[in-house]
Amino acid sequence: MDNSWRLGPAIGLSAGQSQLLVSLLLLLTRVQPGTDVAAPEHISYVPQLSNDTLAGRLTLSTFTLEQPLGQFSSHNISDLDTIWLVVALSNATQSFTAPRTNQDIPAPANFSQRGYYLTLRANRALYQARGQLHVLRVGNDTHCQPTKIGCNHPLPGPGPYRVKFLVMNDEGPVAETKWSSDTRLQQAQALRAVPGPQSPGTVVIIAILSILLAVLLTVLLAVLIYTCFNSCRSTSLSGPEEAGSVRRYTTHLAFSTPAEGAS
Ligand SMILES: *[C@@H]1O[C@H](CO)[C@@H](O)[C@H](O)[C@H]1NC(C)=O
Ligand SMILES: *[C@@H]1O[C@H](CO)[C@@H](O)[C@H](O)[C@H]1NC(C)=O
Ligand SMILES: *[C@@H]1O[C@H](CO)[C@@H](O)[C@H](O)[C@H]1NC(C)=O
Ligand SMILES: *[C@@H]1O[C@H](CO)[C@@H](O)[C@H](O)[C@H]1NC(C)=O
Ligand SMILES: *[C@@H]1O[C@H](CO)[C@@H](O)[C@H](O)[C@H]1NC(C)=O
Secondary structure (H helix, E strand, O other): OHHHHHHHHHOOOHHHHHHHHHHHHHHHHHHHHHHHHHEEOOOOOOOOEOOOOHHHHOOOOEEOOOOOOOOOOOOOOOOOOOEEEEEEEEHOOOOOOOOOOHHHHHHHHHHHHHHHEEEEEEEEHHOOOOOOOOOOOEOOOOOOOOOEOOOOOOOOOOHHHHEEEEEOOOOEEEEOOOOOEOOOOOHHHHHHHHOOOHHHHHOOOHHHHHHHHHHHHHHHHHHHHHHHHHHHHHHHHHHHHHHHHHHHHHHHHHHHHHHHHHO
């Protein structure tokens, strides 16, 4: 005997009424999982570009995000759930639908068709405290195949891009953050224009280097002159001394002997 059939008479319902109750319960339980899956929890966190200029916030094919520290502490999220970063073209965020299964996860190769893909696979423990991952650099892996799910492939163009974090488990999406604001990558033209206007830092470094070079050349010149002067003086010193003594000897002989002979 089924439990629900025993429940009916126990609370004073007829067989017909308890049948109705059971079908109502069945209807409710069938609807419940559907609404659960359709509405992942909303985390009111907006992903931010990193402030760390040393890490290279923006390049031609990468950008760097702040870590979403402590944003996934909800009871609905388990330590085993996967936290993905969704990378989307700004105009493709409306068409984004969170994948239901792991097979549905778009890889970088799907980007041109879909306008988004998932990468930087992580879990809650990695985002709990600073120091586990230093920077979140989108597009920094040149070695993985773009068809591989989760590959952090260099970004294909200047964008603009938007990103958000998506928490998934085996049954589908669990939670998601808000979309970031637009991020545009550097463009090739901007890079080519860089050698023209130099930053104050570069100017200072060039000035210091040229002063050092001038000092070095001066010292080198001084050393050359000094050694040359030394060796020139030592060879010319022996010359006049010999010539002088010879001249004194010969003049004495030449002027004294004929004068004595004449007087
Ligand atoms: C998440 O969990 C809270 C209780 O911690 C619950 O009130 C809320 O409905 C849950 N959200 C979702 C989307 O399941
Ligand atoms: C980044 O810089 C902004 C403005 O200077 C500041 O408000 C924000 O707190 C900084 N974020 C971090 C993580 O340092
Ligand atoms: C979305 O933006 C990209 C790049 O800016 C552009 O190439 C693409 O055509 C746009 N798609 C739509 C549907 O507007
Ligand atoms: C991604 O592309 C591959 C190959 O083109 C395709 O088999 C797969 O279904 C696509 N995945 C999604 C989520 O679009
Ligand atoms: C890319 O960045 C991620 C996260 O910062 C890091 O785990 C990974 O090792 C980096 N990959 C490469 C090839 O630098």
